[in-house]
Amino acid sequence: MYPKTPPMGFNTWNTFAENISDEMIRQTADAMVEKGLLDAGYNYLVIDDCWSEKERDPVTGKIVPDKKKFPNGMRAVADYVHSKGLKFGLYSCAGIRTCADYPGSYDNEYLDAKTFAEYGADFLKYDYCYKPPYANGALLYRRISLALQNSGRDILLSACNWGADDVHHWIRSTGAGMYRSTGDICDKFESFRDIFISQIENAKYAGPGCFNDIDMLTVGMHNRGNVARDGCTDLEYRTEFALWCMFGSPLMLGCDVRNMDDTTLALVKNPHLLRINQDEACRTPFVAQYEGNNLRNVYARLLSDGRIAIMFTNLSDNDKQWAWLALDSLGIPAPVKKGLRLTNAFTGEDEGVFKEYIQLPVGAHDCAVYIAEVVD
Numbered sequence: 001m002y003p004k005t006p007p008m009g010f011n012t013w014n015t016f017a018e019n020i021s022d023e024m025i026r027q028t029a030d031a032m033v034e035k036g037l038l039d040a041g042y043n044y045l046v047i048d049d050c051w052s053e054k055e056r057d058p059v060t061g062k063i064v065p066d067k068k069k070f071p072n073g074m075r076a077v078a079d080y081v082h083s084k085g086l087k088f089g090l091y092s093c094a095g096i097r098t099c100a101d102y103p104g105s106y107d108n109e110y111l112d113a114k115t116f117a118e119y120g121a122d123f124l125k126y127d128y129c130y131k132p133p134y135a136n137g138a139l140l141y142r143r144i145s146l147a148l149q150n151s152g153r154d155i156l157l158s159a160c161n162w163g164a165d166d167v168h169h170w171i172r173s174t175g176a177g178m179y180r181s182t183g184d185i186c187d188k189f190e191s192f193r194d195i196f197i198s199q200i201e202n203a204k205y206a207g208p209g210c211f212n213d214i215d216m217l218t219v220g221m222h223n224r225g226n227v228a229r230d231g232c233t234d235l236e237y238r239t240e241f242a243l244w245c246m247f248g249s250p251l252m253l254g255c256d257v258r259n260m261d262d263t264t265l266a267l268v269k270n271p272h273l274l275r276i277n278q279d280e281a282c283r284t285p286f287v288a289q290y291e292g293n294n295l296r297n298v299y300a301r302l303l304s305d306g307r308i309a310i311m312f313t314n315l316s317d318n319d320k321q322w323a324w325l326a327l328d329s330l331g332i333p334a335p336v337k338k339g340l341r342l343t344n345a346f347t348g349e350d351e352g353v354f355k356e357y358i359q360l361p362v363g364a365h366d367c368a369v370y371i372a373e374v375v376d
């Protein structure tokens with residue numbers, strides 16, 4: 001399955017880790033539909049690590065679901081998820097064991113792909129722990145990709161090797177539909193800031209068919225769950241979500257969607273930000289104004305309808321920094337006397353026409369995002 005725009009959904013890891021169950025997955029599926037997340041585009045419900053028994057079935061050699069967590073088996077869970085109109089995702093690993101020490105798929109790729117297809121999977125996150133050092137990473141991702149393509153189901157491969165081994169240079173050749181490019185995120189401003197900054201230069205490797213996954217969102221976690229570290233403010237989550245949207249990352253929610261507050265829900269369903277993220281042209285965002293240390297850059301991204309998404313960032317701790325952008329740096333020279341009409345992506349409000357330059361204050365950890373139209 002080669003996605004045309006960044007995949008969207010929910011993944012269990014950030015909040016739940018090993019605390020997953022049949023009941024929790026069904027409740028999450030219900031919540032994704034009831035809260036309008038499916039309608040907004042979040043259609044994958046992915047179970048991350050820790051879903052299987054610690055050892056393979058001694059007779060069939062198959063990976064089998066944990067009988068306590070999933071007493072009805074995995075097919076029953078997948079059927080329920082599908083009955084809600086969602087797609088179902090599972091997790092395995094290119095190595096001998098998964099990162100949390102469950103069976104990995106190394107040397108069992110074809111059997112496992114078939115098993116995951118039998119369980120009803122539409123998505124497979126594929127990790128990199130316990131990979132034998134002599135094994136070639138690209139080859140292992142190619143193996144599982146071909147195994148999935150010949151499993152009888154259309155299954156999106158989500159590679160997860162944390163940006164190791166120059167993955168952006170070869171991942172597209174493996175058939176993966178998205179790939180994790182960074183180490184694990186945690187629920188803290190500095191974590192998403194540093195992860196984002198590490199990928200500014202790698203944005204050019206992403207595009208239709210294979211997207212750079214900057215990691216599952218911590219938006220709305222509020223310091224609860226597996227990767228909780230201090231939590232973020234709503235303003236910081238807003239910045240995180242806007243960065244992920246601007247840079248065309250897959251949008252995998254990591255908070256407990258069953259208990260999402262209204263602010264988080266409105267943010268992740270924001271139509272303007274999702275419009276930018278899901279733009280069909282998937283153009284690479286570029287640095288329109290560089291501020292020396294990547295903390296206060298201005299980014300721009302050409303959209304398929306001729307408009308331009310513009311994002312002013314202040315990822316520094318200094319409040320009330322003035323952000324400035326010459327329209328010339330977007331390709332609008334002052335002598336042509338054209339301007340930009342700005343729609344505020346957070347509020348949907350028309351902020352009027354700006355000529356020659358845009359200047360505005362941006363507070364610490366905050367950002368401003370506009371969709372701009374060239375006008376006379």
Ligand code: GAL
Nearest residue numbers: 013048049099100127160184
């Ligand atoms: C890590 C991965 C995380 C999560 C975890 C599960 O390697 O980056 O996103 O999947 O393994 O053990």
